[in-house]
Amino acid sequence: QQQVKQSPQSLIVQKGGISIINCAYENTAFDYFPWYQQFPGKGPALLIAIRPDVSEKKEGRFTISFNKSAKQFSLHIMDSQPGDSATYFCAASFTDKLIFGTGTRLQVFP
Amino acid sequence: GAGVSQSPSNKVTEKGKDVELRCDPISGHTALYWYRQRLGQGLEFLIYFQGNSAPDKSGLPSDRFSAERTGESVSTLTIQRTQQEDSAVYLCASSLGGSTNYGYTFGSGTRLTVV
Numbered sequence: 152q153q154q155v156k157q158s159p160q161s162l163i164v165q166k167g168g169i170s171i172i173n174c175a176y177e178n179t180a181f182d183y184f185p186w187y188q189q190f191p192g193k194g195p196a197l198l199i200a201i202r203p204d205v206s207e208k209k210e211g212r213f214t215i216s217f218n219k220s221a222k223q224f225s226l227h228i229m230d231s232q233p234g235d236s237a238t239y240f241c242a243a244s245f246t247d248k249l250i251f252g253t254g255t256r257l258q259v260f261p
Numbered sequence: 262g263a264g265v266s267q268s269p270s271n272k273v274t275e276k277g278k279d280v281e282l283r284c285d286p287i288s289g290h291t292a293l294y295w296y297r298q299r300l301g302q303g304l305e306f307l308i309y310f311q312g313n314s315a316p317d318k319s320g321l322p323s324d325r326f327s328a329e330r331t332g333e334s335v336s337t338l339t340i341q342r343t344q345q346e347d348s349a350v351y352l353c354a355s356s357l358g359g360s361t362n363y364g365y366t367f368g369s370g371t372r373l374t375v376v
Contacts, residue, residue: 157303185364194265194352194367195304240303247292247311247358249365253303 153178155243157252164259170228172255174241177222181243186215186226187251189238198239199226231259263287265368267353273374274343282338282371286355293336294365295328298350307351310336311358343375 156175164170185200201208201215208215214227228235236259241252266285274280286293295307306320310330330336340347350372354365
């Protein structure tokens, strides 16, 4: 019940395309769903986050779509760029502790 | 400092030795977390400190692992009698408070290799 399942494990997208990463959870007590971006040799950095009272949140080229009934949420990266190549982690929490997904390695080719 | 600082950045140790990893959180951040990231895997929660409350140690994988924090400042993660399966990147993060209100700021991690 504490797990957050993330897919795909890796993703290759051409420049300008849309990258989509999906996550699913079981614990309905989760009330905060952030996405983190990690570049090689660096710690993860907060990218965008959503709470379950909204179905979508957009910040620039990054959008979180949230489906409360299906207990799923996804990250969409529009107009993907080579600089977006990184590992992306979804996470969820209901207390002060984040539970992370297993990560998606995104590669954007020019 | 401006960010979360971890030291050393890399550590190679022999199996059976003890290691200490250090984390300096952002000044004023009351919450501090340790996570473990094995190669190609997600972030595994280890331990959480919040102010003067008792730490949440529920993620520590064995009694060889322990951590301390002095007030709201430096934290050290100690691994005793290291094993090869302990090889991973150990990440520290700090936060102004609970993660549901504030994002985590992660350090760059300590890459531990047990040979």
